Amino acid sequence: MLLQEAGRAATALEGIKHPDLSKFLVISAILLIIGIAGVLTRRNLLVIFMSIELILNAANLNFIAFSRYLEDTGRGDPLAGQVFTVFIIVVAAAEAAIGLGIVIALYRNRETIWVDEIDLMKW
């Protein structure tokens, strides 16, 4: 039992030390799918924003996962993924600031943030 316990703990430690890349990729893909589905189907602009954040975070998760994987296997430069992630977070923050400003301006003009009502580009 204890052994079983210890076995499991060792396995878990091994899992922490050498995480399984495929699991991260699956989670990342799920996040991406959820994000894309949110962008395509939701009508509230704020929700679409959140969905976009999901997509970006899916990409970030990928970067982190591959960075850890590369560190684990000892090939390539593991830090590049980390740097990319930080960049993406910065860009996403800036984008969120501008995007929310646009949303507020839009709301002041049109009194709505429902995208199917924002259709001036239609012919």
Added chain:
Amino acid sequence: MYKYIWLVPLLPLAGAAINGIFGRWFRFSEKLIGGIAVGSVALAFLISLTAVFSYGFSGNALWPSPYVTTQTAFTWIPAGAVKQTLGETSESTTISVANHPVTVAKPHASGLNIEWSYQLDPLSSIFMLVVTGVGLCIFVFATGYMHGETGFYRFFAYMGLFMFSMLVLVMGSNFVMMFVGWEGVGLCSYLLIGYYFNRTEAANASRKAFITNRVGDFGFLLAIFAVIATFGSAQYADVVSQAAGYPVETLGHWGLMSWIALGLMIGACGKSAQFPLHVWLPDAMAGPTPVSALIHAATMVTAGLYMLTRTNVIFQHSQTMMLVVALIGAFTAIFAATIGITQNDIKKVLAYSTVSQLGFMFLACGVGAFVIGIFHVMTHAFFKALMFLGAGSVIHGMHHEQDMRKMGNLKKYMPYTYWTFMAGWLAICGIIPFSGFWSKDEILWNAASTTQIPLGWLVWLVGTIAATCTAFYMTRLMAMTFWGKERFPGHEHSMEHEGHAQKKEHGTHDHHAHVPHESPKSMWMPLVVLAILATVGGFVGISTAFTGGAHVGGRMNIVNWLNPVIWNPTTKQFNVGETPHATEATTEKKTDSHVTETPAHDTGFNLAHTIEEKLHSETLTEWVFILISLIVAGFGIALGLLFYIKSPNLADVWAARLKPLYQASYNKYWIDEFFGLTVTRRTMDLARGVFAFDSKVVDGAVNGSAWLTRLTSRITGNTDKYLVDGLVNAISAFVVRLMSPIVRAAQTGLTANYALVMVIGLLVAVALYFFKSF
């Protein structure tokens, strides 16, 4: 000395140029302007005098051959080869072109070169002396008469220019130079008649003179062309010597010489105011009086006589034209004389008198007595210049009153003017021994005894009646002006006559401005000089009846002096000077053998011959005519004295009795009205018609084309706008409308759709990546 005659025209021109160009700029004083003008003319007169002396009377005299200034001459118009298309010597040659004979006019061998050279010969010398001599007197007079006028410098500039033109006219050695002078004097006449250009009548008179003269100049110009076409030269020497060889065209034959003579005669009629082109001369009196004296009495109007005498060879070759000249002269003489009887303006009387006297001169030329015509030009220049200046003096003294009805008894106030005028009066009436007697008597004698044309008796009769009228109206003028009662009551100033508006009041005469006054010395001195000339000037042409049938005095006798210029139709030669029997060809024929030696042409009844056959003496016959002319002159004077001194109301009585005649004469036979109605109005109508044609048809065509252009442009514009643009719009709209539903379906405007497309695109890109790697 005669080599310097080219200076004679140049000096007055230089004076005119100085006065005209600098007179205004530098505000020359009247003394300076007068000094320049008078000085230049005086110098020209002196040179003329010495030139004529050395030409005719000095030891190595050239007379009678003409002297042409070849040294100082230049070729003015090098026209080159000309075709002589008229005349006997027109050189034509027959060449054969393709076996057909063709007549080709050869170009004149020497070519036509028109010189600018002056000719000194017996004829031009007389005119030079008269123009500069009488001109000098008139210039001196004008310095006094024009005193205080605005435009003093302008007056003397024009006068100097006139002197230049007149001297070119009489001194030129060819027809073209004569024409230059001819037009020059016409221009100066125009400028000087219109001297008071702000007065309508003066402006109208100047235009009338100019336009009437154009009619004459047209004929003259045609004649010059004909002369060049016939003789191939314009030089007098060539023309005269060639023309002498042509056959004489007798009455009824109308040939080349008659045509040329006709053109010349039309020119002479215009310039010398012969009927029917006389209308301008009386109106020309609107100019200042010295102008009337110089241009319209003494010099310019005699240019026609100069031309007739210069071309006497041509005229004597056409008997028809000689008759025409004589008849026009005689008609003008009596026509103008009868008008002169009823005029009241002192200058108008003198103007019609001038026309009448010019008629006498034409009459003389027409009957073949060219020398006597020129003689009368000379004496007339003396006495008519004298009388015009006298009239100017009267007008000046009367404060610009020209109406004789407001004068009278002026002899009391103007002694110098009166006594000098008296000389002129006696001269024009033809009282022996004043100058007018000699020339007028010779004219009438030559008319009666002419063998050149028929109807000499008629011409003589008309001339004698005209001479009676002359004596009558001149006596009337004397009586109304100088004798009788004073008819200037109130002595108020008349503001309506000559130039008063422009003239400053005579400052020096203000204290006795209300009575007539004698003119200043500068005005009566020329009168004295001219009076002396008018008195004794006739002796150079003393009648042969007084000298025993010979022209005494050698070259001093004008007949002997001028004869070498005159062609003799009987001997077919030029006359020889100083041989009395050869010169008076007509006289000789009668005395010797007028039956055996038939004259050149039968001229029918001859008054002088008929009387002569009764009296058997030529001198006695001439005396008969002298007596007749003296009697008619005395009769005219007596009649004048009776009408205007003895019983002054008689004139009105007879005017009422002969009312139609009086009216006709007073209104100048309505010639002006006739011309106004027939010529002037018709010309205006023509001008209006042409204007209407211009404004309606020509402008209409232009405007019509503009309208047409606008019309077509509107049509094409609309075509473009509606048809072409419409097609383009329709097609493009059709295509767009067809395609747009399909295309715009893609543009839903829903963000989600666009995002879906992006996702699909991404998936496709990923899919392609995967498929590619397989």
